[in-house]
Amino acid sequence: MISRLRSELVVCGLLSGVVALFGIAIAVSLPNLGREPLPERLSELIPYVREAFLVVPILTGIIVGTSLTAAEFDVGTSVFVWSIAANRTRWFLETAGVGLMLVAVCWAPIGIAEHILSQRLGPQLDAQLSPMGLDSSAMLMLSRALLTFAVVCVIGMVSGRTIPTVLLGAIASILLLAVLETAFFAWRDVQVEPVDPTLAGTLPVGSRVATLDGRLVGDQEARSALSLEETQFVDRYEWVLVGLSPVAHAETDAEEFAVFGAATLTLLALTSRIAESRRP
Amino acid sequence: MTGLRIWWRLHRAPIAILVVASIVCGLFGIAYAENIRCDASLSATDCSQFLIYNPPSSIFTLALAVLPILLGVVLGISTVGSELESGTAAFAWSIVGSRRRWLAEQAVASWVSILVLGMLCGGFNALIVAKLNPGHNLPTSFVGYGLWGPILVVRGLSAYGISLAIGAMLRRVTASVALGLVLVTAATIAALVVGRSFETSQVLASNDPGIYDALGVGSGIPGPNGTFQTWDDCVLTEPLGLDGDARNAWPLEHCREVSSYLPGSKMVDVELRESAVLALLGLLGFGAVLALVGSRRP
Numbered sequence: 001m002i003s004r005l006r007s008e009l010v011v012c013g014l015l016s017g018v019v020a021l022f023g024i025a026i027a028v029s030l031p032n033l034g035r036e037p038l039p040e041r042l043s044e045l046i047p048y049v050r051e052a053f054l055v056v057p058i059l060t061g062i063i064v065g066t067s068l069t070a071a072e073f074d075v076g077t078s079v080f081v082w083s084i085a086a087n088r089t090r091w092f093l094e095t096a097g098v099g100l101m102l103v104a105v106c107w108a109p110i111g112i113a114e115h116i117l118s119q120r121l122g123p124q125l126d127a128q129l130s131p132m133g134l135d136s137s138a139m140l141m142l143s144r145a146l147l148t149f150a151v152v153c154v155i156g157m158v159s160g161r162t163i164p165t166v167l168l169g170a171i172a173s174i175l176l177l178a179v180l181e182t183a184f185f186a187w188r189d190v191q192v193e194p195v196d197p198t199l200a201g202t203l204p205v206g207s208r209v210a211t212l213d214g215r216l217v218g219d220q221e222a223r224s225a226l227s228l229e230e231t232q233f234v235d236r237y238e239w240v241l242v243g244l245s246p247v248a249h250a251e252t253d254a255e256e257f258a259v260f261g262a263a264t265l266t267l268l269a270l271t272s273r274i275a276e277s278r279r280p
Numbered sequence: 281m282t283g284l285r286i287w288w289r290l291h292r293a294p295i296a297i298l299v300v301a302s303i304v305c306g307l308f309g310i311a312y313a314e315n316i317r318c319d320a321s322l323s324a325t326d327c328s329q330f331l332i333y334n335p336p337s338s339i340f341t342l343a344l345a346v347l348p349i350l351l352g353v354v355l356g357i358s359t360v361g362s363e364l365e366s367g368t369a370a371f372a373w374s375i376v377g378s379r380r381r382w383l384a385e386q387a388v389a390s391w392v393s394i395l396v397l398g399m400l401c402g403g404f405n406a407l408i409v410a411k412l413n414p415g416h417n418l419p420t421s422f423v424g425y426g427l428w429g430p431i432l433v434v435r436g437l438s439a440y441g442i443s444l445a446i447g448a449m450l451r452r453v454t455a456s457v458a459l460g461l462v463l464v465t466a467a468t469i470a471a472l473v474v475g476r477s478f479e480t481s482q483v484l485a486s487n488d489p490g491i492y493d494a495l496g497v498g499s500g501i502p503g504p505n506g507t508f509q510t511w512d513d514c515v516l517t518e519p520l521g522l523d524g525d526a527r528n529a530w531p532l533e534h535c536r537e538v539s540s541y542l543p544g545s546k547m548v549d550v551e552l553r554e555s556a557v558l559a560l561l562g563l564l565g566f567g568a569v570l571a572l573v574g575s576r577r578p
Contacts, residue, residue, distance in 0.1 A: 007455035015462060059458055067454045074453075075366050162362070162453045163354050164293040171301065227321065 005102065008067050012060040012106045019052045020109035027117045046117075050136055053110050057141050058177075060106040061148030062169050068099045069156030069271070070165035078160075078280040092272045096153065103145050111138035134181060135188075135203060137253050143260035148173040150267035157274045180263070184256055191252070192216075192242040201246030210240045283382075287389045290362075294354045295393055302347045302397060306404030309340030313411035328492070331412045332423070341427045344405045348398040348432045352439030353464055355390040357456045359383075360569060361447025379573045387566065390440055398433030405432070421493035421544040425551075426472065434555040438471075439464040441562030444569045448576075467561050475554030481540035493544030501535050511535055 026042065026049060072078040085091035115138055152169035159165050188205060194214060195202050209222040217225060217237070225237045244252060316334065318327035331337070360383070363369040376382040409424030410416075416423045443460040450456045481497045484490060500508025504517075514535035522530055542550065 007450055007452040008458065011455045011458045015458065059461070063454045063458045071454055161293060163358050163457075164297060166454070166457050167294055167297045167350070167354065171297075 005064070005067050008063050009102060009106070012056075012063055016056050016060065016106045016109050019049070019056050020113035023049050023053065023110070023113035023117050027113070027120045030120050046121075049117075050114075053114055053141060054134065054136060054144075056110060057103065057107040057145035058148045058173065061103050061145040062152050062166060062173065064099050064102050064106075065149040065152030066156055066162055066165045066169060068095050069153050070160055070162045071156075073156075073160030073280075074162045082280045088275045089272050092268075092275045096268050096271070099149055099153070100146055103149050104142060107142045107145055111142060114138045114141065135184075135253065135256070139257055140253060140260070143257050143264070144177060147177070147260050147264045147267075150264040150271070151176060153271040154267050154274065157271050157278060176263075180259065184252070184259075187255075188244065188252060191244060191248055193245065193248075194240045195243040195245055197241055197243075199246055201249055202243055203249040203252075204241050204243035206242060207239045208242045209237050211237060214240070216240070216242065283385050284389060287386060291355060291358065291390075291393075294351065294358070295397075298347050298351045298397060299400070302344060302401050302404065305340050305343045305347070306401070306408075309337065309344065309404060309408045310411070312336050312340065313408045316412075328413070337408060337412055341405050341408055341424070344401040344408075345427045345432060347401050348394060348436030349439045349464060349468070351397050352394050352436040353443045353457065353460045355394065356440040356443025356445075356565075357447035357453055357460055359386050359390060359444055359447065360573060361451060361456050362453050364448070364451040365453050380570055383570060383573050387440075387444075391437060394436040394440055395433055398430075398436045402429050402432040405429075416493060417544075420547060422495035422542065422547050422550075423493060423544075425495060425547065426554075429551075431551050431555060434558050435468060438467065438558035438562035441565035442467060443565070445565035445572075448569045448572050467558065471554045471557040471561070474557045475550045476542060478553065479542050479546050479550060481542055483538045484541050484543075486539075490543055491541065494541035495544075495547075495550075496539055496541055499537060499539040501537055 026046065030042065072081060082088060082091065114136065118137075148169070151173045152165060155169045155172060156165040159168065192205055192208070194210065194216070195204060197204050208216050209225050210216050225233060228236075243249075316331065316337070318330055322330060360369070363372055373379050373382065405424070405428035406418065409428050410418060413421075413423045418424070418428070439460070442464055443456070446460045446463065447453070447456045450459065476495065476497060483502070484494060498508065501511060501514045503509035503513070511531075515531050517534075518527070518530050
């Protein structure tokens, strides 16, 4: 199976490796910043690198998922493969296992690069340079890619056509990820508290208006506070950086990973059911 | 006519998916742009920034700008790459009079579909960008640059030429899609850079009304030879003998950061240059496949 996918693996692996090397090169070239702000050129470049970190594993999930399902039907090899397999469920479990492993292998260089980059930059990375405000921890990148793989497997098994699977898989994955991430954003918003951005593991998510004794104010009160004259505002309120403390961040990451994992397994089980009843 | 019918049967699914996606994005984008309003507390400038950069409209306009490129990639790859992967090239090439003519017929049908989708997306985006940016004359403004108009057609056609070559060389559809997306993205970015590289930028004051139609290309502290310099380099040029208030005031006056822009009147030139680069890359890809199809074993 792996030798059949060598072109896909070479392309996705090379892509992942190049992007990861670029990220590592930036991390290594960074001076010891401490609390200093990032140099302007790097602060412009890093968001693009992190967008690539986010996109490449998802693209890998789409490509591997399509190759293992839709391409089998499109090229006509499914008839032969299913005739020699003990049963289709077992065939799909093996196929999905290999697919998940290949996605993880292609993600690994990016995961390492993200880890090195976050070690060098600390909370500054998430405070200022996170694409679309997404939590870019390495494990969440992997779980998004695995979920994409599962979505594409369902579509590939139903459609049996390579190009439509790539397109529909990309659209469906983006929509599903958008829904889940929006829910996570809302969940994270409920939990935010004033944070110390210098603590490792903190996830800063923005600034909020707080009273001078540190109480975060609600939307209604914030709106009326912002309509005050500047001198009146500073007498009663201040802007504070809010986010998740290291403990809360680790907990929400684990929860998000669990939700992505559950969704992935559900979709793979659904694909297995479809494979049982589908004509080759 | 038979060739066209076969072409349509082979490619109707991706075309239909992308046309439906563009209509959905276009209608939602226009409805959103029609109904979005600024909060009364925002100034005119803040309102204009809010309208341009609010996430839903950015997502719709970006999706519409990407769809013609995506169609170019999938049609390019499936034209030759898919035939070679599934083994149907041997039959298809055996019944046509000339392989090059077969490729030309396939390419013309693909070009027409990319042209239609590109114009549809370009038209939708022109409406959305115009609604979100009232008071701007779009053809002489960099507002929404690259999101609307004929450049979307050129990007799609260029993506088709590049992907055609990748598909014919790799002979694997899924691997070609991944590589095609990467190379087409790189080509699009390179063309964007080349498009604006040969224009002379101007420094505009922050209260200049032309700034809202201009394209920011850099910022920094003006140096003696017309280039930008760092704050430290600027401070080093401080004349000797200053003291007290004069010494404090000198860098504030002489080391002020300015921004340089391409004025909106240059938009058409930049877009034409970008289009020329994309067309060249697309033609190179198409030429390579024309040579390859004529000489290779099916």
